[in-house]
Amino acid sequence: MIYNEKFECMSLEELKNVQSERLKKTVSYVYQYCPFYQKKFASHGISPKDIKTIDDIVKLPFTVKDDLRDNYPFGVLSMPLAQIAEIHVSSGTTGNPTVVGYSKEDIELWSEVMARAFCCAGGLPGDMVQVAYGYGLFTGGLGAHYGALKAGMTVIPCSSGQTKRQLKIMQDFKPRILACTPSYSLFMADEAKEIGMDCKKSSWEIGVFGAEPWSDSMRKEIESIWNLSATDIYGLSEIIGPGVAQECTHKDGLHLFSDVFYPEVINPKTGKEAKEGETGMLVLTHLTKTGMPLLRYQTRDIIKITHEKCRCGRTSPRISKILGRTDDMIIVRGINVFPSQIEEVLLRIEGTEPHYQLVVERPHGGLDELEVQVELKESFFSDEVKQLQHLSDKIRDEIESVLGIGVKVRLVEPKTIARSEGKAKRVIDKRNI
Amino acid sequence: MKITQISVFLENKKGRLFEATKALGDAGVDIKALTIAENEDFGVLRMVVDKPQDALAAFKKNGFVASLTDIVAVEVDDTPGGLARILAVFNKNDLNVEYMYAFVEKTADKAIVVFRFDDPDKAIVILTKNNVKIVGKKEIQTL
Numbered sequence: 001m002i003y004n005e006k007f008e009c010m011s012l013e014e015l016k017n018v019q020s021e022r023l024k025k026t027v028s029y030v031y032q033y034c035p036f037y038q039k040k041f042a043s044h045g046i047s048p049k050d051i052k053t054i055d056d057i058v059k060l061p062f063t064v065k066d067d068l069r070d071n072y073p074f075g076v077l078s079m080p081l082a083q084i085a086e087i088h089v090s091s092g093t094t095g096n097p098t099v100v101g102y103s104k105e106d107i108e109l110w111s112e113v114m115a116r117a118f119c120c121a122g123g124l125p126g127d128m129v130q131v132a133y134g135y136g137l138f139t140g141g142l143g144a145h146y147g148a149l150k151a152g153m154t155v156i157p158c159s160s161g162q163t164k165r166q167l168k169i170m171q172d173f174k175p176r177i178l179a180c181t182p183s184y185s186l187f188m189a190d191e192a193k194e195i196g197m198d199c200k201k202s203s204w205e206i207g208v209f210g211a212e213p214w215s216d217s218m219r220k221e222i223e224s225i226w227n228l229s230a231t232d233i234y235g236l237s238e239i240i241g242p243g244v245a246q247e248c249t250h251k252d253g254l255h256l257f258s259d260v261f262y263p264e265v266i267n268p269k270t271g272k273e274a275k276e277g278e279t280g281m282l283v284l285t286h287l288t289k290t291g292m293p294l295l296r297y298q299t300r301d302i303i304k305i306t307h308e309k310c311r312c313g314r315t316s317p318r319i320s321k322i323l324g325r326t327d328d329m330i331i332v333r334g335i336n337v338f339p340s341q342i343e344e345v346l347l348r349i350e351g352t353e354p355h356y357q358l359v360v361e362r363p364h365g366g367l368d369e370l371e372v373q374v375e376l377k378e379s380f381f382s383d384e385v386k387q388l389q390h391l392s393d394k395i396r397d398e399i400e401s402v403l404g405i406g407v408k409v410r411l412v413e414p415k416t417i418a419r420s421e422g423k424a425k426r427v428i429d430k431r432n433i
Numbered sequence: 434m435k436i437t438q439i440s441v442f443l444e445n446k447k448g449r450l451f452e453a454t455k456a457l458g459d460a461g462v463d464i465k466a467l468t469i470a471e472n473e474d475f476g477v478l479r480m481v482v483d484k485p486q487d488a489l490a491a492f493k494k495n496g497f498v499a500s501l502t503d504i505v506a507v508e509v510d511d512t513p514g515g516l517a518r519i520l521a522v523f524n525k526n527d528l529n530v531e532y533m534y535a536f537v538e539k540t541a542d543k544a545i546v547v548f549r550f551d552d553p554d555k556a557i558v559i560l561t562k563n564n565v566k567i568v569g570k571k572e573i574q575t576l
Contacts, residue, residue: 383440385470
């Protein structure tokens with residue numbers, strides 16, 4: 001079902017007019033209310049009157065993640081804090097996390113795009129949705145929740161974890177839709193087999209899986225285990241959380257809701273527009289947000305885009321799965337992890353060298369595991385294992401409190417982590433994605 | 434009366450213990466006693482050797498992390514109850530043992546056991562007072 005046929009199937013010409021009008025409005029709005037953008041506009045010598053159509057968007061300066069960090073916590077808001085309805089937080093590269101403030105209207109927008117996403121995946125009003133994304137500062141849980149409500153669905157707010165209970169709820173309540181990370185769906189399958197459950201008989205017919213990278217082969221595996229249709233959803237908290245783009249039942253690219261989030265694909269080195277079908281960095285502009293609208297936000301996600309109309313009837317552009325990143329961020333169990341966050345922790349702890357490596361693995365049918373290998377500092381070496389164990393536990397606790405996910409820490413001998421010339425290779429991703 | 438132990442950090446990976454012992458062999462260092470303490474990911478090889486400074490240099494040269502620690506070597510009757518009699522002294526005097534291990538070689542009917550205490554000096558005073566024979570550096574070297 002197409003949730004908002006007017007906007008999702010609008011002719012390209014009409015869509016362009018809507019985008020132009022909305023961009024003009026947003027640019028004037030941030031120019032009036034956001035000191036951060038007032039300064040940015042001034043330093044680039046542009047003003048709202050330079051923006052007449054959506055094509056003028058290239059005249060606007062980019063916004064980057066560091067802008068959010070430098071203006072932590074509320075410096076990029078376009079409205080007084082008292083009018084902000086909800087705040088979400090995701091990882092920052094170093095120091096401060098990334099903070100996003102949503103106005104009441106933004107929550108409404110989020111509900112709308114997530115309602116579109118559920119329907120795009122094949123959902124219908126009246127369906128029951130089991131939300132097994134984490135609820136909290138992470139946008140996954142609440143975003144799915146709002147969207148399901150908006151679409152007239154019944155929500156089971158399971159959050160992540162307590163897998164046996166999730167399975168019992170599925171068997172007893174018979175939800176049609178499952179929303180969680182793809183790896184959690186495999187993890188649940190393992191638990192299900194352990195308790196002798198026949199996964200093929202599950203009530204789930206549709207999976208809305210996202211918040212971490214996954215491949216088509218993983219899709220096939222999930223679909224065959226659970227006997228459901230597994231669709232991919234894309235989002236990032238800076239833009240809205242989940243609900244930026246979603247696959248339809250044809251699974252031929254993710255429909256990006258471009259009447260509200262305007263996409264550009266640029267060459268990350270030159271900043272110039274990439275040609276249709278060429279890979280590049282996805283850049284997104286809010287066209288209707290009011291709490292914290294961002295202009296030309298560099299997502300650092302590498303994708304391809306197509307503007308061809310889809311067989312489903314939607315006219316929105318479609319993006320590929322994430323093909324890579326322009327930075328060294330990795331996503332582990334739905335959480336963004338920047339190697340720089342680990343480095344910061346290690347510099348605070350006596351007894352370690354800031355030489356480290358992250359190894360990510362996806363055990364078969366399990367959740368991603370992150371191992372942090374840290375070189376032991378010579379002067380800290382002790383003949384007592386318990387001292388070393390204490391050090392390794394301390395590193396683990398500190399990293400876990402910064403990242404918010406469990407990690408394994410392994411102390412290694414000094415000078416054993418490869419020093420590469422120039423930029424050190426911090427991440428070894430052994431996941432088959 | 435304290436003797437020097439050398440400890441070396443070993444990652445739990447293939448060939449590492451071999452490489453450590455080879456480094457000592459190449460440097461002409463003789464191992465007198467050894468033990469390994471380990472967890473899942475790493476181990477600490479602790480040894481009493483004839484030339485601890487040479488051993489330390491050899492480890493550093495070969496890229497190992499190593500350190501020296503003061504420990505106390507004690508002569509124990511090699512008869513049933515011999516070790517228990519020594520430990521009774523520790524017990525009575527609240528001497529806390531971090532860890533201990535035994536020498537392979539022995540003198541006549543005596544075994545040698547090394548102990549790591551929090552405070553080795555205090556331990557030596559107590560042991561001497563209780564007529565426990567402490568084995569010195571020289572004796573170790575000639576074993």
